[in-house]
Amino acid sequence: MSLNLQTHTEHFTNPLYLESGRILEPYDIAYETYGTLNEDKSNVVVICHALTGSHHCAGVYEGENKPGWWDGLIGPNKAVDTNKFFVICTNVIGSCFGSTGPMSPKHPHHEPYRYKFPVVTIKDMVKAQRILFDKLDIHRVHAIIGGSMGGMQALLFAIHYPNFAQKIISLAATHATQPWAIAFNKVAQEAILKDPDFKEGYYEPELLKEHGLSGMAIGRMAGHISFLSHESMEKKFGRAYKKDDGLYELFGKFQVESYLEYNSYNFTKWFDPLSYLYITKAINIFDLSRGFDSLAEAMKKVQAQLHLISFKNDMLFKNFEMKEISDTLDTIGNKNHTYLDIESDYGHDAFLVELDKFDTYIKEVLHG
Amino acid sequence: MSLNLQTHTEHFTNPLYLESGRILEPYDIAYETYGTLNEDKSNVVVICHALTGSHHCAGVYEGENKPGWWDGLIGPNKAVDTNKFFVICTNVIGSCFGSTGPMSPKHPHHEPYRYKFPVVTIKDMVKAQRILFDKLDIHRVHAIIGGSMGGMQALLFAIHYPNFAQKIISLAATHATQPWAIAFNKVAQEAILKDPDFKEGYYEPELLKEHGLSGMAIGRMAGHISFLSHESMEKKFGRAYKKDDGLYELFGKFQVESYLEYNSYNFTKWFDPLSYLYITKAINIFDLSRGFDSLAEAMKKVQAQLHLISFKNDMLFKNFEMKEISDTLDTIGNKNHTYLDIESDYGHDAFLVELDKFDTYIKEVLHG
8 A cells, every 4th residue: 555645734723822921923834644544533643743754744845856754664564554454644733844934934924033032831742733623623543653863752741632543652852952962053053043154043045055054064963973872873973083194184074073064064954044043942941740740640640551761861851861751650549651771872853763562562552 | 288379381492293293482471389399209190171261270369259260179188288289270272361371372473373373282392391391390190189170181191191101190081082072172161163253263352251252152051951860950050030030031040041141242252262162172082092003902002000080970070981991991901080970960070069968089099
């Protein structure tokens, strides 16, 4: 059977009431579906994307080569089997792939919002998805799965929409963003803000895509360090030096430098810097216990079967951050959760690249 | 007794033959001494500084408040007791505190070298010190102590000048700089290079000191992350938010962001960006085994009593990097070394801030 990839954009005229007290109105949500919705709508699996991800999580667009970001996990006969499940992935608000974000035209004058865009939280992103699903007449789903910022969304679904999902899987996330992750984001934010080509937010997006924004590339380099691990860098690069470069040339390069340059500058051609500022802000202020007296009080809301997965060498969201959620669930007597700490050399990136370490587990959860 | 702090600059007219095959000629070495040289010159202790350190490692200059960078360790009755030892610390070549570096006037026209400055290695820095000591008629020293890049210098002294020091203590260093450290340096280098105020190396140093160089500040933020540890950031900042900032303000700040901003922008007022490029290059290409068939072959040169100290949560130079040196010494049958892995929450910074974890050890080594 085919993947049955479909891309849609849904327009909302009702205001989205944000956690900050501000509103977003009107707004669009871009989303993608795979597989086929069954008659009783009992086969929906929601996928939540990370900071720079999009709704394109599986399959390959016509005329392109690069598959969706979780293509190894989602498709016919894969762990998230599209022969069986109807998979939905939405682009979060604040992002730049079709859902309303800072460079979207602001009603009514159609100029981009830029800094007039309100700060959105990850809870707001989840709320917007919940409203989309309502519009699609989907009121309960089989499962929600997400990694990194997607894992934060999955956890917020568990707390704020306790009857919405039967099973929730959160990978490589945290209960509240810790200072090291905020520090890595700070490097990126500062580098973007101080780049004169960013023009204090008044850049021409098409020009940026053409030339790249070195400030965002520099920030992305810091990001890459946090996504990798000492072990993966050792294996991937070691001290290999570019063969045509002289060791005593000031600008001679190690392979790791070359990797960082290539990937980071390339990144600036497909991601919007204002979206980067807004989404990293959302990640920084993410805290499951906000609005509750404690994390334990928040976790008491959870009704779904909750599966927590961490990666041992994750430098961005340390494995103990996920374990703290599991320990909290134990403390309040929740018997309906699992916690798995996966051995991986890949650090945070493991949730994207080392699928064979957890795809069987996800398959079992979905079918269990 | 007093510290007897004395600051000097020595001028050399003979060329310094560099590892690259290039020469530096003429050149200056700034250095500082504490205590008093005894008659048979048997009480010399050499201190080696790190990336942004200087020869000012102890005491307070008249009219200033800030003591030298290892003041807690060096002074009358301290671990490195200046009542007993004559302590010398030199500013490395390539740096910006008096020794010849990229912004020094190039002979004969007296314009700054800038990019005409040759790449120097840490071995070159050590060689320049050795020549200075010769000029001071010091041909053998009691001990050499250094942390981070200073620890690299200490190790190179052990290999390349095997009869020079009786005891060598290297803290928080490595046998060869690993890709994660190179990656952190890359962020800083790229941020400096892409800052238009850097003017491709043709900046006016006085103007930079006045206004700061945001590119170097951004790079320094990445550096700070590598100097700290998850544990120290958790303890120091947690998720504390600046009290006058709104949580939903895009530019509202966590304390950790405020700390990074303050320290990083401040840093750009006292350190030179070209020196930063050259010294991080020297760190990147540091490899004890260069010129030998293996690390073991290099370590066979060592005659001094060698003491290796690492810190458990060091993110920049991982503790296992020091252990690899110790293991190599074991393999070749060297019985004259110790290896100590210190529990500390402070990460790499521990060698500068958690002196009480190792000052007794250093005292024992110096007196043993």
